[in-house]
Amino acid sequence: MKRRKTGPSGVVDAPLDTRTQARAKEEGRASVRDERLKTFEPGDNAARFLDLLGRRISRPLAVSMTACVHCGLCAESCHYFLARPDDPTMTPVWKADQIRKIFKRHVDWTGRIAPWWVKAGGPAGDEDLNRLKNIVFGACSACRRCTYNCPMGVDTGLLVRFARGLLTELGVVPEGVFNVSRDQWETGNQMAVSELDYLETLEWMRDEVRAELGDESVDIPVDKPDCDILYTINPREIKFDPRSIAHAAKIFHLAGESWTLPKWGWDQTNFGLFSGDDRLGAYVARNVYEAADRLGARRIVISECGHGYRSTRWEGYTWADVPQTRPTESVVVTLLRYLEQGRIAVDPARNPDPVTFHDSCNIARSGDLVEEPRRVLARVCADFREMHPNRRENFCCTGGGGLLSMAEYRPLRLEAAKIKADQLRATGAKLVCTMCHNCVDGLTDVIKHYKLPLRVVQVLELVSNALVLPGRAT
Numbered sequence: 001m002k003r004r005k006t007g008p009s010g011v012v013d014a015p016l017d018t019r020t021q022a023r024a025k026e027e028g029r030a031s032v033r034d035e036r037l038k039t040f041e042p043g044d045n046a047a048r049f050l051d052l053l054g055r056r057i058s059r060p061l062a063v064s065m066t067a068c069v070h071c072g073l074c075a076e077s078c079h080y081f082l083a084r085p086d087d088p089t090m091t092p093v094w095k096a097d098q099i100r101k102i103f104k105r106h107v108d109w110t111g112r113i114a115p116w117w118v119k120a121g122g123p124a125g126d127e128d129l130n131r132l133k134n135i136v137f138g139a140c141s142a143c144r145r146c147t148y149n150c151p152m153g154v155d156t157g158l159l160v161r162f163a164r165g166l167l168t169e170l171g172v173v174p175e176g177v178f179n180v181s182r183d184q185w186e187t188g189n190q191m192a193v194s195e196l197d198y199l200e201t202l203e204w205m206r207d208e209v210r211a212e213l214g215d216e217s218v219d220i221p222v223d224k225p226d227c228d229i230l231y232t233i234n235p236r237e238i239k240f241d242p243r244s245i246a247h248a249a250k251i252f253h254l255a256g257e258s259w260t261l262p263k264w265g266w267d268q269t270n271f272g273l274f275s276g277d278d279r280l281g282a283y284v285a286r287n288v289y290e291a292a293d294r295l296g297a298r299r300i301v302i303s304e305c306g307h308g309y310r311s312t313r314w315e316g317y318t319w320a321d322v323p324q325t326r327p328t329e330s331v332v333v334t335l336l337r338y339l340e341q342g343r344i345a346v347d348p349a350r351n352p353d354p355v356t357f358h359d360s361c362n363i364a365r366s367g368d369l370v371e372e373p374r375r376v377l378a379r380v381c382a383d384f385r386e387m388h389p390n391r392r393e394n395f396c397c398t399g400g401g402g403l404l405s406m407a408e409y410r411p412l413r414l415e416a417a418k419i420k421a422d423q424l425r426a427t428g429a430k431l432v433c434t435m436c437h438n439c440v441d442g443l444t445d446v447i448k449h450y451k452l453p454l455r456v457v458q459v460l461e462l463v464s465n466a467l468v469l470p471g472r473a474t
């Protein structure tokens with residue numbers, strides 16, 4: 001098996017974070033540098049995997065490694081198992097056990113004393129690591145629905161991300177994960193958008209909004225100091241959906257917002273969440289926080305993206321070891337504030353088609369944001385219909401966990417999407433709204449595959465449609 005780094009300035013060569021080093025010393029742990037200096041026989045990935053596992057295990061991980069009582073209650077939470085109910089390898093507990101048995105064999109006392117009793121073992125070599133790769137990357141979208149339904153509090157999503165991180169460090173990853181990680185390390189954004197493309201797209205959208213409103217004062221500012229809002233976006237918006245930037249710019253203009261995008265540090269998405277690479281996570285999140293510091297912005301606003309929200313709002317501060325000194329919120333929360341403060345006027349009759357809402361796993365289950373989008377949609381749509389189950393119990397769009405970048409797992413992903421297709425069909429809606437660019441692509445795949453009569457929209461688009469422009473009746 002070919003051995004690789006995760007990026008040119010990536011895991012192995014990343015600049016050392018002095019605070020992380022200092023903290024490691026204080027805690028009496030081996031420093032990150034010590035980890036790197038440890039030598040192994042060339043190609044001995046299994047030994048390196050075990051070494052990393054021993055060094056990186058944390059208390060929450062150890063709890064999830066040991067607390068499972070194998071009751072099986074999590075099975076029906078998982079869309080993979082629902083699609084293949086006769087296949088025990090699709091249950092969350094079986095998937096987690098493939099990680100757990102390694103921990104038990106090499107770390108936990110039970111497996112070291114009586115490995116046959118607790119089914120401890122592995123990995124023997126590259127073949128086992130490759131098999132583990134196909135489980136943690138290919139048969140789990142890290143949606144954490146099973147976690148939410150486990151009476152023992154076992155976080156299978158956390159275990160999956162941990163195993164992904166160890167494999168990523170060894171380079172035992174799907175090609176797509178390697179490529180996207182490399183792009184984000186090299187260019188600061190996961191779609192390798194150049195600065196020129198970024199700036200030209202923003203100018204193009206600014207001109208579109210000026211033409212639409214007939215107002216030359218509309219601007220999409222870049223690197224403007226001392227603003228109330230630093231707006232951060234998903235590179236997909238520059239590459240495939242620039243209208244979402246235009247919708248935001250139009251709404252910010254009408255609300256009289258003081259805002260800017262940064263020239264560097266604008267990508268709020270973070271592939272470190274999917275690959276399990278906390279160092280990539282820290283690097284990307286720090287870019288955003290430092291942009292806010294550099295420009296003196298008073299609030300960070302994250303455009304509609306599930307894993308970007310979870311990474312920038314929650315996990316990034318921990319990965320980057322940065323104290324949160326300013327509010328960090330989803331643009332949907334910003335929109336709700338405008339509506340409640342009367343800063344924008346809307347007419348729900350402008351969105352007459354039946355609309356349902358898909359809760360993104362990283363926003364609802366792992367981000368604690370469930371009612372705000374509903375309060376916005378209640379004001380801007382004439383016919384809103386809940387999907388069932390919903391909120392924190394919603395099923396994944398099936399493209400979560402970075403799976404959209406892993407073409408080799410697409411057939412299984414779409415097979416596992418049957419429950420999502422059933423959920424969508426039962427609403428009778430014509431539009432499915434989601435506040436996540438990743439879910440837009442995931443749901444679009446499901447809609448095409450299962451031939452559903454739906455179109456995917458986002459909250460910004462529906463709010464933009466519903467706007468009543470000052471001085472205009474229509």
Ligand code: SF4
Nearest residue numbers: 068069071072074150
């Ligand atoms: S992970 Fe939780 S729900 Fe699933 S088998 Fe283990 S204890 Fe039961």
Ligand code: SF4
Nearest residue numbers: 078140141143144146
């Ligand atoms: S995290 Fe989601 S996809 Fe993974 S095992 Fe649990 S329910 Fe299934």
